[in-house]
Amino acid sequence: MMKKLVVYYSQSNGNTKRIAEMIAEKIGADITEIDTVVPYTGSYDQIVRQGQEEVNRGFKPQIKEIEKNPGEYEEVIIGTPTWWYTMAPAVLTFLSSADFAGKKVAVFQTHGGWPGHTLKDMKSLCKGADIMSEKAIQFDSTGGNRLETPLDEIENWISGL
Numbered sequence: 766m767m768k769k770l771v772v773y774y775s776q777s778n779g780n781t782k783r784i785a786e787m788i789a790e791k792i793g794a795d796i797t798e799i800d801t802v803v804p805y806t807g808s809y810d811q812i813v814r815q816g817q818e819e820v821n822r823g824f825k826p827q828i829k830e831i832e833k834n835p836g837e838y839e840e841v842i843i844g845t846p847t848w849w850y851t852m853a854p855a856v857l858t859f860l861s862s863a864d865f866a867g868k869k870v871a872v873f874q875t876h877g878g879w880p881g882h883t884l885k886d887m888k889s890l891c892k893g894a895d896i897m898s899e900k901a902i903q904f905d906s907t908g909g910n911r912l913e914t915p916l917d918e919i920e921n922w923i924s925g926l
């Protein structure tokens with residue numbers, strides 16, 4: 766069987782983590798989390814503003830070493846929350862330094878109704894990858910944790926991974 770790894774970043778409510786865990790469980794993949802060295806602190810609104818400033822300047826925060834080595838997997842599934850119409854800065858750091866040559870890659874985002882150009886931006890950073898699929902998954906528009914995309918639609922997508 767092909768070795769598969771789910772790599773995700775999740776900050777606000779664990780929305781992206783929830784989907785990542787669902788994927789890992791359904792397809793029998795390993796799972797590992799991206800995290801920043803410096804944690805985000807403050808209220809949701811403060812983090813939204815800090816995120817805007819970081820996205821605008823293309824900031825790449827330092828991230829902790831992830832626990833699994835993507836180099837050892839044939840298929841890598843990468844998930845991010847949407848931050849200002851693109852991937853979260855931590856995922857920008859991760860994708861900017863990773864090498865996906867010869868690997869199958871799938872990307873997904875969680876968002877609150879404004880998906881922007883996140884998946885396109887992620888795909889363009891996966892150098893050398895064979896992009897097999899992508900999925901935008903919507904949670905509620907107030908930044909909360911209510912899933913809006915129907916579960917069977919998500920499960921359908923997962924079964925093709």
Ligand SMILES: Cc1cc2nc3c(=O)[nH]c(=O)nc-3n(C[C@H](O)[C@H](O)[C@H](O)COP(=O)(O)O)c2cc1C
Pocket residue numbers: 774775776777778779780781782812813814815816817845846847848849850851875876877878879880881904908909
């Ligand atoms: C800094 C920041 C920026 C955000 N920008 C967007 C956005 O551009 N479009 C959108 O639909 N949701 C946006 N959101 C909402 C999150 O993408 C959404 O709640 C996501 O599911 C959170 O995932 P998490 O709980 O895994 O962190 C933003 C949230 C934060 C904290």
